[in-house]
Amino acid sequence: MKNTFIIEKRTTYDSWGRVTVPIVVALIGYGIVLFARQFLNDGDTYWHIAAGNWMLQNGSVPHADPFSYTAAGAPWVAHEWLSEVLMALAYKAGAWNGIVMLYGATTALAFGLLAHFLRRWLNQPAALVVFVLAAACVSPSLLARPHILVLPIVVLWSAGLFLAKDRGAAPSLLLLPLMLIWANLHSSFVFGLALTLPIALEALVATKVDRARIARSWGVFCAAATGVSLLTPNGWHGLLFPFQVSRMPHLSLIGEWSSTNFQTLGPLELALIAALCIAFSRGIRLPIPRLLTLIVLLHLALQHSRHQMLAGVVGALLLARPLGEAFGGNEQGNASRLASLRWAVVGLACVVLLTALRLAQPLVRTDDRVSPIAALNHVPAEILREPVFNSYDFGGYLIFKNIKPFIDGRIDMYGDDFFADYIVALTPNRVAFERLVEKYGIRWAILSANSTTLDMVDSLPQWRRLYADGVAVVYVRDAPRS
Structure with missing residues (x-):
């Protein structure tokens, strides 16, 4: 009798969690993006909006750089064009409130879907624990950039593949429209x-009979997905783009492309510790293809910190069924439609409330490490039209303000040689800096207030400080005497 009570209580709790957990975590994700200022702490957000505006104004996708003066006309693979158009539309509709609402809705959808699919293989609270670890891996990448807009698609695509394997059938053709959207939103579709x-x-190995049918159906799906992914303004160049970028030797000098730092306890380390503890204590066994996939995910996350998000989300879905088997399987509780409807209404009411609170306080950008607002306001209009030398993080803001930068976040377009020369000049290296000044006719500079280059520029006779604050320092170069 006692055991029956425990089982009933557990089933009731599990049914409750099946409905409420996805809604609760979605609301948390929405609220975090709406009110956490760190979400906008990336300079690339500015140029993505500017690129979207350019496309809306010109009615086409750019294939050559329209923004900088150092790479004007250079080939540019605008692989995030659809994301940028969405960002521009959101900004036109509601300025920065529009941006955070767009990304808040995307994050909420991704979190809710992930919690829902984890629940298909795991009981509560195990599903919630795995979700928290996965969401923690997403948190360092939670920025207003296109990779977040594809997060719900990453969840749906990955879960769709794993569910198809469990059914012993090829993935649904309904996944193909997702690939089409993904390929136009971000290059991670590869x-x-x-x-x-x-x-x-894995599906082929697990099948005991009719392997030819399984191989044929999965092969057709893979071919169809690849064909759909080519339906972008960049065609087959979009497939090659991620591999071309990853081969750039100096890419690791950019924060998100550097190796994961384990000097302080971070989300990836916590997830690895948890995975090792469970694997050794529960004897988790993975099919070889799934194990190799997990190893690749871990390699990507260790090699480039930006891939922690991918490892957290896909890794959670990849491990969900083996974890469910190790912890005694999944008891699918049946929540009533009435209870589901009630929680859906509560969730919608919370969304309306959070949105109203955000709209009641219009989000206004102020000076921060990627927004040298006050500094740029002190530069005379005639100087703004001259070639500038800028800190990497300021490039996006300059484009947003219709000022052609020396460099910005599109490092793939500028090329490795150009980026290497730029880095050498910032070391600081006076000879390298002056070489760039002469080559590009640079008249002024806007540098981060914590740049190691400031003392060098201060020592140059033709340069003088025009303005300085806690974010940026502006220099002007006196015109050479004739």
């Missing part, structure tokens, strides 16, 4: 294509 291969292999 990973989605690659993920189909090990899951297809």
Whole structure:
């Protein structure tokens, strides 16, 4: 009798969690993005909005740089064009409130979907624990940039592949429109294509009969997905783009492309510790294709910190069924439709409340490490039209303000040689800096207030400080005497 009571209580709790957890975590994700100022702490947000505005005004996708003066006309693969158009539309509709609402809704959808799919393989509270670890891996990348807009698609695509494997059938063709959208939102669609291969292999190995049918159906799906991914303004160049970028030797000098730092306890380390503890204590076993996929995810996350998000989300879905089997399987509780409807109404009411609170306090950008607002306001208009030398993080803001930068976040377009020369000049290296000044006819500079280059520029006779604050320092170069 006592055991029956425990089982009933557990089933009731599990049913409750099946409905409420996805809604609660979605609301938390929405609220975090709406009210956390750190979400806008990336200079690339500015130029993404500017690129979207350019496309709306010109009615086309750019294939050459329209923004900088150092790479004007250079080939540019605008692989995030659809994300940038969405960002521009959101900004036109509601300025920065529009941006955070767009990304808040995207994050909420991704979190809710992830919690929902984890629940298909895991009981509560195990599903919630795995979700928290996955969401923690997403947190360092939670910025107003296109990679967040594809997060719900990453969840749906990955879960769709794993569910198809469990059913012993090829993935639904309904996933193909997701690939079409993904390929136009962000270049990470290449990973989605690659993920189909090990899951297809796992499905083939797990099948005891009619393997030819399984191989044929998965092969057709892979071919169709690849074909759909080519339906972008960049065509096959979009497939090659991620590999071309990853081969740039100096890419690791950019924060998000550097190796994961383990000097302080971070989300990835916590997830690894948890995974090791469970694997050794519970004897988790993974099919070889799934194990190899997990190893690749871990390698990507260790190599480039930006891939922690991918490792957290896809890794959670990849491990969900093996974890469910190790912890005694999943008891699918049946929540009533009435209870589901009630929680949906409560969730919608909370969304309306959070949105109203955000709209009641219009989000206004002030000086921060990527927004040298006051500094730029002190530069005379005639100087603004002259070539500038800028800190990397300020490039996006300059483009946003219709000022052609020396460099910005589109490092793939500028090329490795250009970026290497720029880095050498900032070391600081007077000879390298003056070489760039002469080559590009630079008349002024706007540098981060904590830049190591400031003392060098202060020592140059033709340069003088025009303005300085806690964010940026502006220099002007006196015109050479004739």
